[in-house]
Amino acid sequence: MMDFLRQLFDLQVIPEDAEIIQLVWERPFAPWIWTLFIIGGGLFAIWSYSRLSGHRAGRGILAATRFAIILLALVLLSGPMLQVPRESTEPDWVLILADRSASMQIADVPIGNDPRARQSRDAQLREILAKHGEIWNAMATQREVVWLGLHQGAFALDEVDDQDAAIPVDLGRPDGPRTQINAALDQALQRAAARPISGVVLFSDGRTTDPPQRSVLRRLQADAIPVYTVGLGSPELLAEVAIRRIDAPRRAYVGDTVPVIVRLDRDGPAAQLSATVRLIDELSGEELAQEELMPGDELDQVTLNASPDLAGETSWRVVVETDEPTLVPENTERAFGINLIDRPLRVLYVDGYPRWEQRFLKNLLVREESIDSSILLLSADREFAQEGDTPITRLPRSPEEFADFDVIVIGDVPGGYFTAPQLDMIRDHVAERGAGLLWIGGERSTPSTYAGTVLADLLPMRGSLDLSPIARPVNMIATERADRSGVLQLTTPGEVGWPRELSDPEYGWSQLRWAQRIDPAQLKPAAEVLAETASPISESNLPLVVMMRFGAGSSVYVATDEIWRWRFGRGELLPEQFWVQLMRMLGRETLTAAGESAALDVTPRRVQAGQPVRVDLRLIDAQLADRVDRSVTAELVNEEGDAVAELELMRGDGTEVRFSTTHLTDRPGSYTVQLVDPALDGLNLEAELEIFAPEDELRHPETDHALLAALSEATGGRLLEPDELSELNELLPNRAVTTMNPLTERIWDTWPFFALFLALITAEWIGRKVLRLI
Secondary structure, three states: OHHHHHHHHHHOOOOOOOOOOOOEEEEEEEEEEEHHHHHHHHHHHHHHHHHOOOOOOHHHHHHHHHHHHHHHHHHHHOEEEEEEOEEEEEEEEEEEEEOOEEHOOOOOEEOEEEEEEHHHHHHHHHHHHHHHHHHHHHHHHEEEEEEEOOOOOOOOEEEEEOOOOOOEEEEOOOOOOOOOHHHHHHHHHHHHHOOEEEEEEEOOOOOOOOOHHHHHHHHHHHHHOEEEEEEEOOOOOOOOOHHHEEOOOOEEEEEEEEEEEEEEEEHHHHHHOOOOEEEEEEEOOOOEEEEEEEOOOOOEEEEEEEEEOOOOOEEEEEEEEEEOOOOOOOHHHEEEEEEEOOOOOEEEEEOOOOHHHHHHHHHHHOOOEEEEEEEEEOOOOOOOOOOOOOOOOOOOHHHHHHHOOOOEEEOOOHHHOOHHHHHHHHHHHHHHOOEEEEEOOOOOOHHHHHHHHHHHHOOOOOOOOOOOOOOOOOEEEEEEHHHHHEEEEEOOOOOOOHHHHOOHHHOOOOEOOOOOOOOOEEEOOOEEEEEEEEOOOOOOEEEEEEEEOOOEEEEEOOOOOOHHHHHHHHHOOOHOOOOOOOOHHHHHHHHHHOOEEEEEEEEEEEEEEEEEEEEEEEEHHHHHHHOOEEEEEEEEEOOOOOEEEEEEEEEEEOOOEEEEEEEOOOOOOOEEEEEEEEEHHOOOEEEEEEEOOOOOOOOOOOOHHHHHHHHHHHHHOOOOHHHHHHHHHHHHOOOOOOOOOOEEEEOOOOOHHHHHHHHHHHHHHHHHHHHOOO
């Protein structure tokens, strides 16, 4: 039959093996139109021959012939065609997103009955995918399966060459810096734009800094795309301890009490675990300090006080040890560098007249081997031999002479004793060189006579400097700020910290019988109280020792000259530690210049991405200062040794030759600031900088399966347990699109129709001729 039709109509489009052939119309008419045409055509044919004379049967045959001609014309007008039915089906798409962020490295998935045996979330994901390999293969035969990874967004996963592999794609290493579920869903939907999507399958721990936004949810809901989620990791909050930040001086003196402040994150049950925080010298392996955290402690930071005895560049490591293993062991250790300087602390002590505190402090400075002192007593006559390791007979008169001292101690000295240039030099010495200024309040001159001078800027009080005495004896107690600064850690036999006797008036000898009253409201915004009065509960505490940063250095004001009285209880042990620790803290900043011709510094050394850092270059050698003009060039170099930014350090005003700039950080990682200016070639100066992401994947390792459940519920999906994945193919709706695409070929313009039309017309003409109707 097919061969007959092909030859009859000379078919070119219809295939030879077509099993079903249909007659269709190119210009189809509605049935009622066909009815009207047939009735009208029949009536017209009958009417055409009804009134003519001739044989009645012959006229009937001619009317039928005309009716056939009319019908054939209508058929040709409608355009008959032969059609072979054919349809194409576009399979629906399934988007499978697998979390590839760094949090997948966290081992919090229990294995068996051993609570200490755990596998990583990445291992759990691979195990789930391999276990359900048949599901993926079956799904791929029915649907278009698109495998995507996600961390900061969605990206394609490479297919594996092995057809028998249980996991059809190469997942790669989970090392994404953050998880952004919203961005990943949005990008995945863009990849499948205009495609029929049956659903999204999301494997993740749910921890994200970018939860699904309303716009993405509305798009999923509008297109009826369900999101089926599979929660990875433990749904229970497990114990986790992490070192959030370490604050430590970059340089310190050998034998100094060096405070290392460790800020901790203790999440979940970790607050109920005991922990030991240790400070270890990486070169020697020696433990320098340790602190215990007991169960239930709400402390989020501890201060480790170390007393190093070896000079030089070294590396210290903070290690947190807990009773149970933590989720991310890397979070419990962190190393940092420190430069230990073995030289005496250089102190200039100026006081107005002999008093008990002056006598004690003078003797302390002379006998303390770690301090090189110069002592000037103003009330002494000319024949009096000034004391100290390096005696002086007058105050320094130039910035170079002041530069010989790390700390300046001003006792009860009238402000008018210093010339205006000397006051400016002291202020610049603190602000620019990082020197420390220690004030000891007195009944006569300090601080009242410094009102209106430039040194009033270095006092932590504002307003009137005429301080009245406290009307009664007081005891002193250190504050938490002192603990964080590593000062006022007065060690007694069997005890470290602030001795209880010093804050207890019952002991008598610990009372300070004279102290100046400083109203807390007088303190400047940058002032920090290191010690205060140990007042009864009914009274508020008053500041006694106040510290304030000023430029590159710091100042400390001590509102009493009665510390010497502590000798009556514990000998010279307590007052000696009190003064030495304060002076060592103040003197650390000047260590930048210790034996160096230049110093490059970055502040802070560890910073969150998007926050600014300050880069400072100080030229100590005058010959170096002559080589450069207004700016110096440095580079920010990554771990691969590539320069990622060029920094231009501009020269500042002041007596010191100092260059600085501010740089806005962006990409997390470890970097080095290197000096590359040709004018300073050969210095090889560099400083380390660490930039971390605010939403560090390993900083908060807990899962968020509730977010996954909410996402599934909002889109008509479901949070699936791993064992429920066998139902996934049935759960996904069938969104395949079937499109009719038949093969058609016209036949109304072929010779059989022309021959039939010609034959009918000829037959009617011959009939009319025979009946003599023409």
